[in-house]
Amino acid sequence: MTLDQQVKTFKWVSILEGVSFLVLLLIAMPLKYIWEAPQMVEVVGMLHGILFVLYVLGAFWMAKALEWNLKTLFVVCISSVLPLGPFYVEKKYL
Structure with missing residues (x-):
C-alpha cells in the first residue's frame, strides 16, 4: 500500500x-x-468503539509512515477522545 493510500485510509477512519x-x-x-430509548446507544456505541480502536491503531501506523x-x-491519540479532535487531526496532520 502506498503512502497516499495509507493516508487516505486513515483520513476515512478519522x-x-x-x-x-x-x-x-x-x-x-x-x-x-x-426519552428512555437505549437501542441507538447499543448500535452506535459498538460502531464507535470499533472505529476508536481502528483510529488509535491507525495513529500508530501513521506515526511510523509519516x-x-x-x-x-x-496529540493525535488524545484527539480521539475529544468530540471534534479527529477532524482537527485530519486537517492539521494529514
Whole structure:
C-alpha cells in the first residue's frame, strides 16, 4: 500500500470515528437518557468503539509512515477522545 493510500485510509477512519462520536453524544445519548430509548446507544456505541480502536491503531501506523515525533502521536491519540479532535487531526496532520 502506498503512502497516499495509507493516508487516505486513515483520513476515512478519522472522519468516521469523529462522526460516530458526535452521533453518539448528540443523538444516541439524549435518546437514551431523555426519552428512555437505549437501542441507538447499543448500535452506535459498538460502531464507535470499533472505529476508536481502528483510529488509535491507525495513529500508530501513521506515526511510523509519516515519521511523527512522540508529541505529534500524543496529540493525535488524545484527539480521539475529544468530540471534534479527529477532524482537527485530519486537517492539521494529514
